[in-house]
Amino acid sequence: MTAEAWSEAPLSDTHGLPSWIFPPAEGFRAADLDHMPQLPAHTELIDGSLVFVSPQASFHSLMLFLLERELRRFCPAHLRVRREMSVVLGLRQRPEPDLVILRAEAVQGTSETAYEASDVLLVVEVVSPDSEERDRKRKPQLYAEAGIAHFWRIENQSDRPTVYVYELDPATTSYALTGIYHDRLKLSVPFEIDIDLTEIDAL
Structure with a gap:
C-alpha cells in the first residue's frame, strides 16, 4: 500500500x-x-516496523528541557535545534531522536514532519527503560550509516545524567566514543558548548 x-x-x-x-x-x-x-504520537519506523513510545519518566522530560534550552543558547546562527522530530534515514528507517541539530536551510516552515539525514549534524537520545536496546545499539548504527556526524547518548545514573559523546569515523561509517561527561558537558565540536548538567537538580 x-x-x-x-x-x-x-x-x-x-x-x-x-x-x-x-x-x-x-x-x-x-x-x-x-x-x-x-x-500514536511519536511513533518511529525502525527496519520497516512501527515502534511505539511508552510514557516517559520525569528524568527524560527534564533532561530534554535542559539540553534544548542550553543548545539553543550555544547554537550558531546557521544551525537549528529541534525536539522530537523524526529523521528519514532510508526507505524503511524513520526514527524520532529526542533532539537534533540541523542546517537552518533545511527548515522550510512549521508544517514539516521530518528532516533528511543529510541535513542533520547531531542526534541526541535520552535512554528510557523501554528503549535501551534501540538507543544503545540499533539507532546509533542507523544514524552512523546515514552519515550523521555526531551522536550523544544520555543515561540516567542515580537521577543524574551521564552523557556519552560519539563522533563518526567516515572510514568505517561507525561511531567512536570521544568522551563521557557527568557534571559538565564542555565540547568544541560540533560547536562550542558548555552545559552544567547538575542544573537538572533545580528544574
Whole structure:
C-alpha cells in the first residue's frame, strides 16, 4: 500500500482496529507515517516496523528541557535545534531522536514532519527503560550509516545524567566514543558548548 493509500485506508474489520495494525509483507516505508490515521504520537519506523513510545519518566522530560534550552543558547546562527522530530534515514528507517541539530536551510516552515539525514549534524537520545536496546545499539548504527556526524547518548545514573559523546569515523561509517561527561558537558565540536548538567537538580 502506498503512502497516499494509507490516508484513504478504512478501519480494519477486525474489532475496528486501524489498518496499519497489519503491516505489509515488505514493511512500512518512511513516507507512510504521514498518512496513517490514528497513529500514536511519536511513533518511529525502525527496519520497516512501527515502534511505539511508552510514557516517559520525569528524568527524560527534564533532561530534554535542559539540553534544548542550553543548545539553543550555544547554537550558531546557521544551525537549528529541534525536539522530537523524526529523521528519514532510508526507505524503511524513520526514527524520532529526542533532539537534533540541523542546517537552518533545511527548515522550510512549521508544517514539516521530518528532516533528511543529510541535513542533520547531531542526534541526541535520552535512554528510557523501554528503549535501551534501540538507543544503545540499533539507532546509533542507523544514524552512523546515514552519515550523521555526531551522536550523544544520555543515561540516567542515580537521577543524574551521564552523557556519552560519539563522533563518526567516515572510514568505517561507525561511531567512536570521544568522551563521557557527568557534571559538565564542555565540547568544541560540533560547536562550542558548555552545559552544567547538575542544573537538572533545580528544574
